[in-house]
Amino acid sequence: MKRLSIQVVICVLTVMTGISPAFAGDSSARQEMLRLSAEGQSQFEDGRLNEAAETYAKAYEAYPQAILLKNQMIARYLLEECEEAVELGEVYMATGEASEEDQEDVRAVYGECSLDLAEAAVEKEQWTTALEWLEFGEEYLLEPQLQEDASKIRETAENALEADDGDQGTAPGRADVDSGDNNDLIAYSLVGGGVAMLAGATVWYFRAQGMYNELADAEGDLARFNELNENQNYTARINRARWAVPTLYAVGGLVTAAGVVLLVLPSDEEPGATAFTPIISPEMTGAAWSIRF
Numbered sequence: 001m002k003r004l005s006i007q008v009v010i011c012v013l014t015v016m017t018g019i020s021p022a023f024a025g026d027s028s029a030r031q032e033m034l035r036l037s038a039e040g041q042s043q044f045e046d047g048r049l050n051e052a053a054e055t056y057a058k059a060y061e062a063y064p065q066a067i068l069l070k071n072q073m074i075a076r077y078l079l080e081e082c083e084e085a086v087e088l089g090e091v092y093m094a095t096g097e098a099s100e101e102d103q104e105d106v107r108a109v110y111g112e113c114s115l116d117l118a119e120a121a122v123e124k125e126q127w128t129t130a131l132e133w134l135e136f137g138e139e140y141l142l143e144p145q146l147q148e149d150a151s152k153i154r155e156t157a158e159n160a161l162e163a164d165d166g167d168q169g170t171a172p173g174r175a176d177v178d179s180g181d182n183n184d185l186i187a188y189s190l191v192g193g194g195v196a197m198l199a200g201a202t203v204w205y206f207r208a209q210g211m212y213n214e215l216a217d218a219e220g221d222l223a224r225f226n227e228l229n230e231n232q233n234y235t236a237r238i239n240r241a242r243w244a245v246p247t248l249y250a251v252g253g254l255v256t257a258a259g260v261v262l263l264v265l266p267s268d269e270e271p272g273a274t275a276f277t278p279i280i281s282p283e284m285t286g287a288a289w290s291i292r293f
């Protein structure tokens with residue numbers, strides 16, 4: 001949707017041409033800038049807009065001249081790369097070197113691009129983004145047709161937001177995605193944590209079983225049996241495994257199941273919640289696991 005007059009571009013190139021004689025015989029950096037700017041102008045006139053924009057950027061790097069930012073902005077605008085065009089326009093305006101005529105051209109690009117970007121956001125159902133771009137370009141939409149186009153886009157976005165009960169929030173088109181991503185992250189974390197617990201319990205079991213078997217095999221060797229049996233650390237580790245391994249299996253299974261439930265049965269009305277409460281007492285050691293979905 002390009003409504004901007006080509007006269008804007010002609011003006012830019014004329015200004016750039018007018019600058020060239022003033023720098024004749026200057027430093028090599030200036031000479032390189034002039035060479036590249038002339039090359040960019042030729043590419044622009046040939047319709048090679050992307051090459052022209054890149055060449056103008058190289059010229060600006062060689063020797064910064066504010067007008068080169070405007071040249072890039074126009075090329076990016078005509079390439080329908082409006083976000084880049086707006087950014088370049090803002091940098092150009094910040095230099096304080098834009099004439100009144102140049103400022104009008106930048107404002108025209110702002111107005112056109114705000115509509116283009118708002119329309120693109122509507123197509124992606126990013127309603128709040130569309131409204132933000134319209135707000136950005138509101139003061140630059142001076143022509144009746146542009147204002148009418150903006151009103152139609154605004155009406156579409158506002159109606160969609162109202163239908164969604166404002167679920168998109170201040171991050172257009174992202175709130176629902178972010179919420180789903182967070183739920184998935186929690187769910188995968190639970191599954192991963194549960195599997196890790198189960199794996200750890202298995203390793204612990206086999207180690208404890210090996211120690212137990214070693215103790216059992218030593219029954220025929222009274223001296224060896226007594227040596228192992230009198231080793232408090234050895235015996236304590238076996239006794240600890242008797243209750244810790246089943247507990248870890250139980251907790252790991254519950255954590256894994258909770259993650260699977262969150263992945264398979266997400267709630268649209270109220271976010272799922274899980275709670276893990278350890279229980280340690282003289283009578284029992286374990287855990288209580290609760291889940292809401």
